[in-house]
Amino acid sequence: MALAANSACITSPGVINSPCNDVVWIANDLTVNSSVGATGAFALKANSNGTFNLTNNGSISNSTSSGISYLSPHGGDITNSLSKTISGGVISDGGSGNYTGGAINNQGHIGNIQNLGSIDGGIVSWGNQGPVINKIQNSGSITGGIQSDGTISSASIVHGIENSGFIIGGIANTGSSAPFFSVISGGIINSGTIADGISNFGGSQIDLIRNSTSASIITGGISNSTGSTIENISNSGAITDSNNAIYSDGRIGALSNNSGGLIQSLATSGVALNLDVNSSIPTLTNAGTISGGANAIYSGGSIGELNNNLGGVIEATVPSSNALSLDSGSIINTLNNNFGGEIRANVSGGTAITLDPGSSITTLKNAGTISGGADGISLVGATITKLTNTGSIIGTSGYGIRSDAYSSIVTLNNLQGQGNIAGPLTYTGTLPTNYNIIINDTNHYGQLAGFSITGGLTFGVDSSSILSAQTYLAVLSGLTSSNITNYSSIFNTWTNFNSSYKWELIAGANPTTWDLVVAALAPPPPVATNITGAGTIYQSSNLGTTVNPVFDGGTLQVSNAGSVTPSFTITSNNGVIDQNGVASNFTGNITNSGAGVNGKLTIVNSGAGGSVALSGNNTYSGGTEVQAGANLSISSANNIGSGTLALVGSSTIPATLTTTASMTLNNQLTVSGDPVFNVASGTTTTISSPITNGVTAGDVVVEGGGILALTAANTYTGLTSITAGSTLALSGAGLIAASSNVTNNGTFNIAGKTSNVSVASYTQGTTGTLAMGIAPSNTPKLNVAGVASLAGGLSLTASSGSYAPGKYTLLTANGGVTGSFGNLTTNLSSYTRLGYGLAYDANDVYLVFTPNVADTQQSLVNTASALQNIYTLQNSVLANSFSYDCNEFGANGVCISVGGRNTAVSAANGLNNTSGLLIAAYRPHQNYRIGAYVDQNLSVNNAGSTVNLGNNTPLIGLFGAWNERLDGTGAEVKVSAAYGQKNTTINRQVVGTSEAGSGSSQLNSQGAQVTAKYGFGVVEHVIVAPYVGIRYTQNNMGGYTEGTSATVTAPLTYSALNTNATTALAGLGASYRFIPQAGVFGSVGVETDTNTANGTYSATGVTGLTPINFNANPVKTRPTATIGAYYDIEKNQRLGINGIYRQEPFQAVSTTSVMATYTIGM
Structure with a gap:
């Protein structure tokens, strides 16, 4: 470090512990600890030869010039500690962008300036080498403001200026050091107070101004001059000024006044948002309050889209002032005053929206309120291409809309009228070219009341309307027939609105009042079609009208619970019935459509619950398929014709076959996934053909309280489950050896078997019963390849004969026996006086005959x-x-x-x-x-x-x-x-x-x-x-x-x-x-x-x-x-x-x- 006048103040390398004057700072970091610190003509000067980091723990002051003069281009940091001071003289432009004074005067490159104390005299950055400050963070106070004639930016910095304290003297982005234009990259984030505003001029750019909290304040407003750009302004606090809260003659990329935000001009002649002739804002969104004395928003430039959302208020507070004023030649492409939004002028006078000569709004949609003490909307030599009003447009002492002889509203769509507390939309001056009434229901529809009108309109009904057959009164008033350009084609003449309704205009209560009559159109005769097209859905309620009872590849969806009575035919393209979550009964016969045709019927369910019952004498021969979630109910084997019966469930959703009477099914039967056989209590369903796997392995689940009797050697490989109260019976050749597991919570009845029965594994719950037969000479047993887990009951049906003491093997499990039967029921006492009981070992269950107890x-x-x-x-x-x-x-x-x-x-x-x-x-x-x-x-x-x-x-x-x-x-x-x-x-x-x-x-x-x-x-x-x-x-x-x-x-x-x-x-x-x-x-x-x-x-x-x-x-x-x-x-x-x-x-x-x-x- 090289020092000027006084070197004795440096008590150790890089540390000032006693007062120093005119310190020239050459290299290394520097810490100021003295309470007097550095003073003099220039207190501290960072030379241009090194990288310097400065920490002020004491005081750096200069009353006439700069406290810190920073010339180094190498990006050192400056930290002003809590309650410490850096002060300098008042920032002064000596001409041609040459600045003197300032607590910090930067002509080089400063990394970060972090202020926790006081910076008195402000911060200025200037010079023809493009001065740079990476970032300014202020949680203390900066008096004298921030003036940048260079760049506040860095690739690694999110925001250029972050303020949570006080900045007095504002922020100026001057842009005067050509060829370098000032940029505040990442923008300004304010959660504190900025007094004296933010100005951006001379072609400068600020990426973002965010007033981030409800306590954030910017006084003195925001100014954006010609040729300058502010990419985004977001306000959640308050932006105020005695004249213009925000002024722009340049470009603002987007402006958002958020809920709770306030943009306000404090003067009676002021404007909250003043957009000059060269200004442009692609998007302006308001959910807070924009308030001005003369105007809330004045535009002489262009606005792409203005959205005034729920809770948004755009207001002019001074009588005779206008809330939104478009100067000559200004343009708004889209103005949306959404539901809950208000654009209002003072009730004592003034207009909510004024359009001066040559100005225009392409699309104006109002679902909120537009109100003025004089008029709601006033056009003077201006144009609105399309105005859609579903809210209220009110002129307290004037009219909702005033349009002079040189103005034009091309299309006006209107719901305001009947059912609106504001009453009909009042209108004076030149009528819109096209006027369309909007009808929501019989009590809410548009009414247009004309006063001192000129010109004519073409009357119509907006396509969004919801019509009912009735007379809608006084849809037009204050107009003669000459003011209705299409009068001859609509007066007492029907016009079709759609396929259901037509309308005509009729004379109302007086010669200038007109009513609208809506009547229903006679429906066209139905065109019947077959149930065709894979995936195409037809409703059962349309059978006999638009739908023929012919299955030809399409799907018939059951519309309502109850009977479906027609008889059907099925073509070779097959057919589908969608259960649709309701219980239905197809009582007619279902047959093939012709000789040699084998039509297949599939039952699906797009809803939850329900069933499809087939009760006709059905002869279709292509088979029947029941898919996951569907429930096919039959009372006779004749109900499902011939061909394979396929139950196709998923791993979690069953396909269900419900039988409501005793029957024998001879159809080939396949199962996939998790099918259910729901057999009604007191009935027996016998399946004489083998049950085999379908496209995937399938289960057999028995429920309903009845008996499912299997008499063939079945080969399905899924599990077998018997629910409480239900029975699965094997007899004759009936076998289920291929089933992966038998779970019995009902009754597994093998008493009809004369030979052993084999299963893979067997689990019986507490509600389950194993029913077997027993004879003196031959007792078939249950052979379990795996584990037998036992509970519940054992029922033995004995045959007559002479029983001797000893034991009979009832069950053998190669994988072992766990648990035991909880009870034994039998008729053995009718055939023998011997005592009997069950005995167990590791792999077997025995019936042991013992001498009579008595x-x-x-x-x-x-x-x-x-x-x-x-x-x-x-x-x-x-x-x-x-x-x-x-x-x-x-x-x-x-x-x-x-x-x-x-x-x-x-x-x-x-x-x-x-x-x-x-x-x-x-x-x-x-x-x-x-x-x-x-x-x-x-x-x-x-x-x-x-x-x-x-x-x-x-x-x-x-x-x-x-x-x-x-x-x-x-x-x-x-x-x-x-x-x-x-x-x-x-x-x-x-x-x-x-x-x-x-x-x-x-x-x-x-x-x-x-x-x-x-x-x-x-x-x-x-x-x-x-x-x-x-x-x-x-x-x-x-x-x-x-x-x-x-x-x-x-x-x-x-x-x-x-x-x-x-x-x-x-x-x-x-x-x-x-x-x-x-x-x-x-x-x-x-x-x-x-x-x-x-x-x-x-x-x-x-x-x-x-x-x-x-x-x-x-x-x-x-x-x-x-x-x-x-x-x-x-x-x-x-x-x-x-x-x-x-x-x-x-x-x-x-x-x-x-x-x-x-x-x-x-």
């Missing part, structure tokens, strides 16, 4: 009864063993007793057993003894052999006793315990159809007893001993399963059978020794169960079996008694015999035991 239950009852006796026997042996004792001791204190026992149960089969006994005891002291015993079963007598006990394991017991005296008097306490087990074989008896099942288990018996007695020697050799005690016993048999054999196909599995009882004992015993070597003894007592568990006899394996309470009504309190005698054959040797009677817990069951022993003491 018979099996009774066999269990019988077995339980036999087991009661066995339990009684074992429990009696256990309880009696607690009385075993050995009381003859020798010198060694040892006692040995051997003997035998027989116990009999009072049962019908004479159950008893015989055992050998061994009892041993030891007396270590004269007051107590201990011992053990073995009771070995030798034989069991059990007639009937329902239950057999093994003899291999003995009952083993222990006992201990304390006695007060050896002679039996006094107190004695005895404790006994025993355990025994028996191998048990149970052979279930046959009852009816029940099986002779057999199984084995182990019956364990165990218990303990404590007794206490006290002996009284009442007389010599007689002892009486009352006793009490408590006993616990239990008998447990483990669960078991019967074996399987040729005669046992349903073996039962039994649960464990456990019983136990806690019993209180009480009684009185007595003994009498009648000689020293012999005596007798006995006792009587009672037993009471204090706690019992009697168990249940429970088996599974046949459905419906119930557990049996093993002792439903136990005897809780029971008598018992003993009696016996002994004889001492030698010292310490004794023979004994005794008997025990016991009432058992089972009703009417008792036991009697007899024991004989030989005892020796050692």
